[in-house]
Amino acid sequence: MRLLHPENIEDIALGAAVLGTGGGGDPYIGKLMGIQAISEFGPVELLSLDEIDDDALIVPTAMMGAPTVMVEKLPKGDEIIKAFHALESYLGQKITATMSAEAGGLNSVTPLTVAARLRIPMVDCDGMGRAFPELQMVTATLYGISSTPFAIGDEKGNSAILNTINNRWTETFSRSITIDMGCAAMIACYATTGKELKEWAVPNTMTLVEDIGRTIREARESKANVVETVREAVGGFQVFRGKIVDVRRRTEKGFARGEAIMEGVDDYDSQTLELNFQNENLVAIIDGEIMVSVPDLITVLETETGEPITTETLRYGFRVTVLGIPCNEKWRTPEGLELVGPRYFGYDVDWVPVEERYGQ
Amino acid sequence: MRIGVDVGGTNTDAVLMDGTTVIGWFKTQTTADVTTGITTAIRTVLEETKIPTNEIKAVMIGTTHFTNAVVEQKRLMQTAAIRVGLPATECLPPMVDWPPDLRDTIGNHKYLVHGGHEFDGREIAPLDENEIREVAKDIKSKGIRAVAISAVFSPVNGSFEERAAEIIQNELPDVSISLSHEIGRMGILERENAAILNACLGELAKAIVDSFRKALADMKIDAPFYLSQNDGTLMSAEYAEKYPVLTFASGPTNSMRGAAFLSGVKDAMVVDLGGTTSDVGMLLRGFPREASVAVEISGVRTNFRMPDVYSFGLGGGSIVSQDPLKIGPQSVGYELTTKGLVFGGDVLTTTDLAVAGGLVDIGDASAVKSLDATFVREALDEIQSMVETAVDRMKTSAAPVPLILVGGGTILVSRQVEGTSEMIKPEHFPVANAIGAAIAQVGGETDRVFALAELPRDEALAQARQEATDKAIAAGADEKTITIVDVEEVPLAYLPSNAVKIRVKAVGDLAL
Numbered sequence: 019m020r021l022l023h024p025e026n027i028e029d030i031a032l033g034a035a036v037l038g039t040g041g042g043g044d045p046y047i048g049k050l051m052g053i054q055a056i057s058e059f060g061p062v063e064l065l066s067l068d069e070i071d072d073d074a075l076i077v078p079t080a081m082m083g084a085p086t087v088m089v090e091k092l093p094k095g096d097e098i099i100k101a102f103h104a105l106e107s108y109l110g111q112k113i114t115a116t117m118s119a120e121a122g123g124l125n126s127v128t129p130l131t132v133a134a135r136l137r138i139p140m141v142d143c144d145g146m147g148r149a150f151p152e153l154q155m156v157t158a159t160l161y162g163i164s165s166t167p168f169a170i171g172d173e174k175g176n177s178a179i180l181n182t183i184n185n186r187w188t189e190t191f192s193r194s195i196t197i198d199m200g201c202a203a204m205i206a207c208y209a210t211t212g213k214e215l216k217e218w219a220v221p222n223t224m225t226l227v228e229d230i231g232r233t234i235r236e237a238r239e240s241k242a243n244v245v246e247t248v249r250e251a252v253g254g255f256q257v258f259r260g261k262i263v264d265v266r267r268r269t270e271k272g273f274a275r276g277e278a279i280m281e282g283v284d285d286y287d288s289q290t291l292e293l294n295f296q297n298e299n300l301v302a303i304i305d306g307e308i309m310v311s312v313p314d315l316i317t318v319l320e321t322e323t324g325e326p327i328t329t330e331t332l333r334y335g336f337r338v339t340v341l342g343i344p345c346n347e348k349w350r351t352p353e354g355l356e357l358v359g360p361r362y363f364g365y366d367v368d369w370v371p372v373e374e375r376y377g378q
Numbered sequence: 379m380r381i382g383v384d385v386g387g388t389n390t391d392a393v394l395m396d397g398t399t400v401i402g403w404f405k406t407q408t409t410a411d412v413t414t415g416i417t418t419a420i421r422t423v424l425e426e427t428k429i430p431t432n433e434i435k436a437v438m439i440g441t442t443h444f445t446n447a448v449v450e451q452k453r454l455m456q457t458a459a460i461r462v463g464l465p466a467t468e469c470l471p472p473m474v475d476w477p478p479d480l481r482d483t484i485g486n487h488k489y490l491v492h493g494g495h496e497f498d499g500r501e502i503a504p505l506d507e508n509e510i511r512e513v514a515k516d517i518k519s520k521g522i523r524a525v526a527i528s529a530v531f532s533p534v535n536g537s538f539e540e541r542a543a544e545i546i547q548n549e550l551p552d553v554s555i556s557l558s559h560e561i562g563r564m565g566i567l568e569r570e571n572a573a574i575l576n577a578c579l580g581e582l583a584k585a586i587v588d589s590f591r592k593a594l595a596d597m598k599i600d601a602p603f604y605l606s607q608n609d610g611t612l613m614s615a616e617y618a619e620k621y622p623v624l625t626f627a628s629g630p631t632n633s634m635r636g637a638a639f640l641s642g643v644k645d646a647m648v649v650d651l652g653g654t655t656s657d658v659g660m661l662l663r664g665f666p667r668e669a670s671v672a673v674e675i676s677g678v679r680t681n682f683r684m685p686d687v688y689s690f691g692l693g694g695g696s697i698v699s700q701d702p703l704k705i706g707p708q709s710v711g712y713e714l715t716t717k718g719l720v721f722g723g724d725v726l727t728t729t730d731l732a733v734a735g736g737l738v739d740i741g742d743a744s745a746v747k748s749l750d751a752t753f754v755r756e757a758l759d760e761i762q763s764m765v766e767t768a769v770d771r772m773k774t775s776a777a778p779v780p781l782i783l784v785g786g787g788t789i790l791v792s793r794q795v796e797g798t799s800e801m802i803k804p805e806h807f808p809v810a811n812a813i814g815a816a817i818a819q820v821g822g823e824t825d826r827v828f829a830l831a832e833l834p835r836d837e838a839l840a841q842a843r844q845e846a847t848d849k850a851i852a853a854g855a856d857e858k859t860i861t862i863v864d865v866e867e868v869p870l871a872y873l874p875s876n877a878v879k880i881r882v883k884a885v886g887d888l889a890l
Contacts (some may be wrong), residue, residue, distance in 0.1 A: 047470075050470055050474060050475055051469055051470065054469055054470060054474060055469070084497075086564070087497050089564070089565045089566070089567075090497070090530060090531055090564055090565060090566050091463070091466045091467065091494070091496070091497070091502070091530050091531065091566075092463075092466060092467040092469065092470045092530075092566060092567070093466070093467070093468075093469055093470075094464075094465050094466055094467070094468045094469060095468055095469030131469065173465045173466040173467075173468075173502070174465055174502070174503070175465070200466075200496040200497065200500070200502065201496075201497050261770075263775075263776050264775070264776075281776075333774075334773060334774045334775060334776075335770060335771045335772060335773055335774070336771075337771075
């Protein structure tokens, strides 16, 4: 067990942007919310998975909605509290702890605001080891854990509890409710026992994002090569280094989709990389061939500063380094690949592990 | 004839123009009180050109006064920040992410009240007018005289901000009120920050405008005067008293506008090479491209229309170290004329390299004779490469575009910059910024959401154009000269009613 203080949040938010693979919402708002909640309610206990009792009840919490709305209609802060209690009485058990469903981006930090208010601990793990755009895309789904009873709440005090036949239906219904709630809502779902959690969770991801964030901060302070230290910290591979020469964007079914084209420099001279994204980075195509794809992580860093670049800020002229990071092994199963592999996102290719192409 | 003045961190420049002709210009050091520098510059230009003051029809001033006031935290008012948004937004109150000292300087007075809109125009909660009256009482009891009002989604619907302002003004006739939707864009924290900064500058704005008025009267210049805004257009003195924050970053904007005017090129990259730093920006149809991400002012994030400028540490006064070769970011700044080698000093600067490399003939060239020729060539190559990297960073496509160089440090660049189609060093390049102020036009902008389910796209666009044109005329533009310079359509895809956000900007020449 250790305590999370405001200074930890700065590092967590920065590191979460690396695992956000270009998406996951505005880490700036998340960081402010986390720091504010801890300053108001006190530090949050972070428990490792092995400190969790098998019969404990853990409920992940997250924000759902459009990132563009969240920067305007900021949360109230206690959106989920009532729904959380409703969930407790529905399940007939007190909730022991909360956790992050998604370690990448804004939702790495949002459970902190819940934990601080309810004075419950947070577990050092998440359900993705990265960020994904849809609700069913968590490792819990692979282990037959239901997302329901699913609680959703807004700032006005409205809340709803959903029961569905599978996790994709939860995604469908909750998306509609979120729009009615003003395109920003807080959710609690995938209630799970400690025993189950130890099976399905991606462990130690809060500590991992904090380590990544601290590594970036310290490398900047000591003027070290930030990109290389990040690569080491995440156990990733350098896939490309170059310059963004074109960015095309469009909005499809509520998702921000598009492509960024990069021209290589140094060792990558005369190569071209096409990055495709749907909120998050999906595939990296070098000279016509998909070289890295979901579920492995594709992270774009500004070469000079090591700053992770989100898909909204991709722009001509950025000097960038693209990292490929192996995803958690749970995604590397036939079920995992069916849920979040390249085919789910419309690419008719087999997934090839990033280390097979780049690890020697 | 008109006079353009640019007050920069180091120099204050004045230029006298007859129509599109530069009659004369003068550069002097910026003074601590600013006004003395402006008076010196204008007086000297008028004396040198022997133009009688009654020929002057308008004076345009670009100033860093207000930016400096925020940076130095001087003469800022106690300000009440009222946000209309409850029950939303409660967890992050106004000024939550400000540097604590600046927040304390203006009192950290914050109020959250019920109201605000959803993304699609529904109300989050009705506006609670009694709640606002209670806030007014508290503001009165604290003796606060500046108020900033923000509301959730006010760029889509500003009515709650306007109604809250009415109530406050009714209760407290003497306070000055800034509304966030008149200043900033989507993103409540940043827009609210811009409104609060504007509010806390209120008294200073009145004082500065008064001192300009008096300075011009003392010089017997009986002409209206205008302040440069950061979008390259002018605002009247009366408007500037209300919206001082709109002068932030008008300096780089004026340089780029001046560069466009002097070169006659409307789409180009511009590098303004100063004494310590240089700015790169991009001209689109004669105006600077605007920044799309948050811009920090003294540690406060804002999102109002700022030019998208990249600054890097290279200028005519940049200090050069030999082994290993390093250029800037340290600089001798305005002391170049005493500290540089060619001026008899003992610091090797980029200007000395330019003299040694034969790019320019100033000062005493014999002072740099001993420099190794290979070293000079390598150092000048490095300077060239710094400019090339910065220019490329700000380009939006790989296609070569013209490059305009302005500012005193222009001497440092002698060869065509990679990725550009031509290199233009226009006449009067050292005072491009003051010229930019002198030739500035007046503008009007509309930026709001149209529901295309109710209004066909063509009509929505026409309506937006008309609104922008009307605003430009209201701001003093000559109707015959008005052109639409920017139309931006952003579909709001997550909305069911096929809504689109349309931003139109119209500009025209000042009706004199």
